[in-house]
């Protein structure tokens with residue numbers, strides 16, 4: 001029996017980092033996600049697209065159990081990370097969220113210094129052995145998030161004093177400073193100019209070498225540029241999921257086609 | 266459609282807007298006017314209150330003193346019987362020297378009554394402390410009795426016919442003579458803050474009440490602050506949201522609305538009746554005040570915690586912070602200004618609270634400051650209550666002065682609240 005599970009786990013490992021089966025989500029009486037099943041591969045960028053309010057953010061938040069914090073929210077179904085049910089009693093959501101980083105739709109830096117924002121995650125998980133270590137972690141994260149040059153002279157000023165786009169990149173830096181295995185990004189470029197967007201996309205591409213990245217985006221071009229897999233959500237359904245190139249050129253579902261051609265959304 | 270009708274009526278949209286504009290501006294000025302009127306009214310009342318208090322109270326901030334050289338006569342005071350010596354005779358003799366024509370023993374006693382009752386004890390204490398003074402001359406500076414103080418402050422009018430006056434013509438003449446000799450002064454009345462209560466207004470001070478209030482507030486703070494904040498954090502951040510927590514919430518709000526006298530009765534029955542705690546003790550007063558302050562602190566703390574944006578919690582939680590880390594590293598620090606403001610306002614309320622303290626006996630007449638929280642004491646508001654109830658004229662201005670002292674403390678505490686709020690204020 002042990003062998004069985006091991007084989008199964010190995011299989012899962014090679015196949016999918018995250019596997020969701022029959023996920024339903026209710027906000028009170030609002031049925032926001034309907035029977036969503038998806039496999040998110042490791043070392044791959046997966047993008048979620050779909051009209052506003054279709055449940056992209058809601059599903060993303062299921063993956064690191066952020067919805068636990070919303071009282072009226074109820075999630076059923078199974079979500080596996082490396083073959084382990086993340087909703088199992090034995091799984092500590094704190095541990096889970098250290099493994100699965102998240103960048104939120106609205107930038108939410110702590111009202112602390114830029115440095116403290118980035119250092120917070122490594123600090124609580126004890127990732128830095130010394131001050132120099134921490135400095136290196138902070139600098140690396142800020143560099144990868146393409147914001148180092150803008151903030152290197154004001155690391156001890158409040159993160160809330162940055163512009164919207166800078167805050168967004170600061171939040172990205174904060175999320176990658178803990179080196180999570182999976183990074184969930186909810187519209188990380190919504191407030192960025194084209195140059196910063198290109199830098200963040202570069203970062204996403206780079207992260208793909210080691211991590212699984214999930215990105216929610218309203219930009220079809222961005223999805224096409226950065227992701228290998230794309231999932232299209234509509235009214236709480238996962239309508240279509242497949243290779244990005246294939247989905248954009250020959251969608252199987254008429255709803256996907258309508259959305260891509262701008263007829264629904 | 267409206268567009269069309271507007272057009273047909275020969276009016277453009279811009280004309281419609283400007284037609285309504287005058288009315289909208291007028292509404293705004295009316296609202297502003299109401300606001301200004303309300304604030305002016307509040308300030309007027311406050312002004313009247315302060316003016317009445319200051320105009321009656323300011324006279325208690327000085328105290329008429331008599332400066333006189335007393336010869337410590339070795340015939341009257343002997344070393345072996347020092348503390349029981351007849352110091353009043355000594356004072357009497359000194360004054361008789363000033364007025365040699367006084368000879369009847371009745372008049373001599375009347376003369377002595379110029380001194381405050383405490384003068385002989387002041388003299389005694391000095392001589393007991395330094396017995397070498399026997400045989401020497403001591404310069405004594407002591408308060409005069411209340412009636413003479415009133416006379417000096419023009420609160421007893423010389424024009425009143427003698428039979429309605431509390432000082433005889435003779436007494437006034439003596440006082441004037443002393444005044445002429447430069448022996449009467451009217452310095453700042455530090456005794457108001459450094460003396461304990463007394464039956465004699467010229468000796469009565471607020472020290473006992475201040476120390477009593479201090480111990481009571483300290484007890485109140487040490488109990489209500491941690492318990493109140495702990496309860497609020499638990500209810501807001503950790504407790505499951507269900508029927509039970511709803512019931513608790515409603516009851517805390519009800520508790521905040523319970524009249525303070527009820528808490529006094531409760532304290533009387535429970536703390537003093539069941540647990541046998543001492544009556545009149547600031548510790549028991551503090552416990553009672555803590556019962557009243559706790560709901561205020563809980564409500565203020567919960568409001569402060571609630572006002573921390575959820576995005577901050579999510580940010581911390583998304584990084585893998587545990588619930589306790591989210592609460593204590595992010596939410597509570599951000600809520601601190603609100604928590605502290607609520608606490609200080611709660612304590613300020615407690616400082617001015619009278620009824621529950623009356624019920625647990627903190628309106629006793631006690632002539633020494635308490636040496637600890639378990640000694641009998643009064644508190645500022647109950648001291649005001651006692652003085653306001655006293656028949657002596659000198660207590661009228663002292664009551665107002667005590668109220669001013671209480672108000673000064675309240676203003677001071679509110680100042681701290683404002684300062685803390687600004688110091689800890691962060692924007693996000």
Ligand SMILES: Nc1ncnc2c1ncn2[C@@H]1O[C@H](COP(=O)(O)OP(=O)(O)OP(=O)(O)O)[C@@H](O)[C@H]1O
Nearest residue numbers: 027030032051052053054055056057058059070105
């Ligand atoms: N905290 C919440 N409480 C109640 N309902 C919610 C909550 N969050 C989302 N919803 C509802 O769930 C549905 C899906 O919302 P979600 O935020 O997942 O959409 P989305 O696809 O991310 O949209 P957008 O592209 O605009 O961000 C919406 O109908 C929304 O009203």
Ligand SMILES: [Mg+2]
Nearest residue numbers: 056057105186
């Ligand atoms: Mg969203």
